Every structure is written in structure tokens, then in C-alpha cells.
Amino acid sequence: MSGFKHLAFYGVCGGLLIVALQFVRYRFLVLEHSVEVYAVIVAAGFAALGIWLGITITGRPVVVKEVTVEVQVPAPAGPFEPDLAKIESLGITPRELEVLQLIAEGLSNKEMAERLFVSENTVKTHASRVFDKLGAGRRTQAVQLAKSQGIIA
Amino acid sequence: MSGFKHLAFYGVCGGLLIVALQFVRYRFLVLEHSVEVYAVIVAAGFAALGIWLGITITGRPVVVKEVTVEVQVPAPAGPFEPDLAKIESLGITPRELEVLQLIAEGLSNKEMAERLFVSENTVKTHASRVFDKLGAGRRTQAVQLAKSQGIIA
DNA sequence: GGCAGAATCATTCGAAAGGATGACGACGGG
DNA sequence: CCCGTCGTCATCCTTTCGAATGATTCTGCC
Numbered sequence: 623m624s625g626f627k628h629l630a631f632y633g634v635c636g637g638l639l640i641v642a643l644q645f646v647r648y649r650f651l652v653l654e655h656s657v658e659v660y661a662v663i664v665a666a667g668f669a670a671l672g673i674w675l676g677i678t679i680t681g682r683p684v685v686v687k688e689v690t691v692e693v694q695v696p697a698p699a700g701p702f703e704p705d706l707a708k709i710e711s712l713g714i715t716p717r718e719l720e721v722l723q724l725i726a727e728g729l730s731n732k733e734m735a736e737r738l739f740v741s742e743n744t745v746k747t748h749a750s751r752v753f754d755k756l757g758a759g760r761r762t763q764a765v766q767l768a769k770s771q772g773i774i775a
Numbered sequence: 776m777s778g779f780k781h782l783a784f785y786g787v788c789g790g791l792l793i794v795a796l797q798f799v800r801y802r803f804l805v806l807e808h809s810v811e812v813y814a815v816i817v818a819a820g821f822a823a824l825g826i827w828l829g830i831t832i833t834g835r836p837v838v839v840k841e842v843t844v845e846v847q848v849p850a851p852a853g854p855f856e857p858d859l860a861k862i863e864s865l866g867i868t869p870r871e872l873e874v875l876q877l878i879a880e881g882l883s884n885k886e887m888a889e890r891l892f893v894s895e896n897t898v899k900t901h902a903s904r905v906f907d908k909l910g911a912g913r914r915t916q917a918v919q920l921a922k923s924q925g926i927i928a
Numbered sequence: 929g930g931c932a933g934a935a936t937c938a939t940t941c942g943a944a945a946g947g948a949t950g951a952c953g954a955c956g957g958g
Numbered sequence: 959c960c961c962g963t964c965g966t967c968a969t970c971c972t973t974t975c976g977a978a979t980g981a982t983t984c985t986g987c988c
Contacts, residue, residue: 715964728916731945743967750946760974761915761945763881870935883974896937903976913944914975 705772712755714773721748723774726765858925865908867926874901876927879918 709719724734731749735742749761756773758764768774862872877887884902888895902914909926911917921927 717965725915726919728911728913728919730913740965741967743969744965746946747966747968750948753946758881759946760881760883762878762918765915765918766879766881868934885974893935894937896939897935899976900936900938903978906976912976 702775704774708771709773712773714752714755718748718752718755719773721745722752722764722768725749725761726768726774855928856925857927861924862926865926867905867908871901871905871908872926874898875905875917875921878902878914879921879927 714722720738721734724737729737731742731745734745738745749764753759753761753764756764756767758767765774857872867875873891874887877890882890884895884898887898891898906912906914906917909917909920911920918927
């Protein structure tokens with residue numbers, strides 16, 4: 623969906639939203655409720671929508687409140703040195719780390735099994751365990767998490 | 776101005792707003808700008824709209840105390856510059872690139888479908904195409920290849 | 929106004945991945 | 959000597975992926 627249809631879709635959504643707001647507004651006015659309260663609700667709603675959009679689009683939290691813009695500088699380049707403390711704290715074993723690295727290189731379970739001279743089942747076990755420890759449900763997610771935490775290169 | 780006219784006015788405004796947002800979105804996406812930046816703009820816009828609504832409706836200023844948005848941008852250590860030439864030469868489309876990035880973030884096809892407002896089938900199609908263009912058979916491999924070639928962060 | 933490139937969605941199938949468990953031998957430290 | 963950790967392997971079952979196609983709709987462009 624794009625082009626005219628695209629625009630029309632969003633336009634209609636926007637229109638409906640506004641109409642709904644108007645409806646709510648009238649209901650509130652008729653019911654003699656505080657206009658201020660209504661305004662706050664609407665404002666809060668839009669703010670929430672904005673924040674939600676931020677979260678949805680970026681996929682990461684948008685923190686509201688503090689007045690600072692922090693910038694994370696994760697990778698200063700240089701020869702990668704794994705965060706042993708992090709690995710330790712997560713209880714990741716050497717073998718699991720090995721499997722994790724191979725996963726990051728894009729190998730399938732079968733390929734890893736061949737390279738490590740073990741059965742595919744064993745690889746899957748290691749993978750499952752390391753996913754668990756990383757809190758990942760997918761290998762791609764595990765890779766993303768591991769890299770962002772300095773566990774693997 | 777009231778009644779239908781009233782509603783129509785607001786509807787049109789809403790529609791135009793959304794259309795504008797879409798326009799901005801595509802500009803940003805096509806120009807490969809940071810999605811985070813875009814999200815912040817949208818969020819700030821909606822928040823501002825909410826505040827404006829509050830002021831307009833109540834007829835009195837809404838005191839906004841320290842409402843700032845803190846966004847954690849992952850790696851501005853040399854703001855990643857995608858290799859447009861490489862992307863071009865491989866014939867990777869904007870949508871495919873988008874899917875590729877989400878894959879790298881560890882999302883499943885279903886999650887991507889929800890975030891992009893398309894069907895899972897569509898996501899799978901984009902994924903297949905981009906795998907083809909990258910010469911990858913697995914998503915993890917695609918991520919590895921794309922990163923090593925400066926296609927994605 | 930037609931055409932190429934996109935984006936969209938669908939169907940079907942087989943392969944890969946993942947979850948849940950259970951088990952067994954090796955090794956090391958109480 | 960017993961227990962805990964690690965590494966190994968297995969089975970069963972569900973979900974997800976990926977390949978191969980075909981079709982439709984939009985958009986941009988000549």
C-alpha cells in the first residue's frame with residue numbers, strides 16, 4: 623500500500639482520530655466535565671502517542687523526564703577484547719561462547735556440528751542455553767545482544 | 776465554525792498532518808537518515824501538538840516542566856555511513872534494506888510485519904530477495920555479509 | 929497512456945530452528 | 959566419595975524460515 627492509497631489511508635486515520643476527539647470533547651462538554659481535565663487527557667494522549675511512535679519505530683525506549691542527551695560510545699575500534707566480566711556474570715561456558723560466535727558468523731546448526739565434531743543436537747543444546755542466558759529467543763537476536771554487550775566481536 | 780464544518784476542518788488538518796509525516800518519513804528513509812532522529816521528530820511533534828491542544832482548549836498556558844526526550848543512540852562513534860554505492864550495485868531497494876536492518880536487530884518475520892504494517896508474506900518476500908542479492912542462505916549470514924560490506928550498521 | 933521497477937500478498941513445501949526434557953560420562957572440589 | 963558443572967546426545971513437538979512461483983497494485987518516467 624502506497625501512493626494515493628497510502629496517503630488516503632493515513633489521511634482517513636488522521637481524520638477519524640480528530641473526529642473521535644471532537645466527539646469525546648462534546649460528550650465531555652455536555653456532561654459538564656472540566657475542560658481542563660479533558661485538555662490534559664488529550665494532551666497526554668498525544669504525548670503518549672508520540673512516545674509510543676518513538677518506541678515502535680526505533681524499537682528502543684524513549685525516556686521522558688531527565689534533561690540530558692546521552693550518547694553511548696560503544697566501539698572505539700581497536701582489537702576486540704571480550705567483556706569477560708559480562709560473560710562470567712551470565713554464566714556462559716566456553717563451549718556456549720564458541721557456538722555463539724559461530725552463530726554470529728552465520729553458520730547453521732548443521733555446519734557448526736560439522737566444524738565442532740559434535741552432533742547437531744549438541745549444538746542446539748548449547749544454542750538454547752546461551753539464548754536463555756542472553757534472554758534471546760532467536761539467533762539473530764542473540765547475536766545483536768551479544769555484540770551490543772561486548773560478548774563477541 | 777461548528778458542527779460538520781468544524782469536524783471537517785479538524786479532519787482535514789489531521790489528514791494533512793499525517794500526510795506530511797509520511798512525506799517526511801520517506802524523505803528520511805530514502806536519504807538514509809537515522810530512524811531515531813525521525814522518531815524523535817515525530818514524537819516531539821505529537822507531544823507539541825498535545826500541548827498546543829491543551830493551551831488552545833483551556834485558553835490558558837499549560838505549564839510544561841522539564842519535559843525533554845532522551846534518546847539513546849547506539850553508535851554515533853563516527854555516524855555510520857551506509858555504502859550507498861554497494862547497495863546500489865546490488866540493486867537493494869529501500870524496503871529490502873529496511874527489512875535487512877530489522878533482521879539485523881533480531882526481529883522475526885512476524886514482528887517485522889507488525890512494525891512495517893504489512894503481511895508476513897511480504898516480509899518474507901523482501902527477505903528472500905535481499906538474501907538473494909547478498910548471496911546469503913540464512914538471515915544470520917545475511918547480517919554478517921551486510922555488516923562486513925558496510926551495508927548496515 | 930503504457931511500461932519497468934517496487935511493493936504488496938498468497939500458496940505450498942521442505943528444511944531449519946527452537947522449547948522442553950531426560951540422560952549419561954568426565955572432571956573437580958569439598 | 960558425592961555433588962555440581964560441563965559437555966555430550968537424544969526424542970518429541972511446534973514454530974519459523976526459506977525457496978519457488980504467480981499475481982496484483984502503485985509509482986515514476988518517457
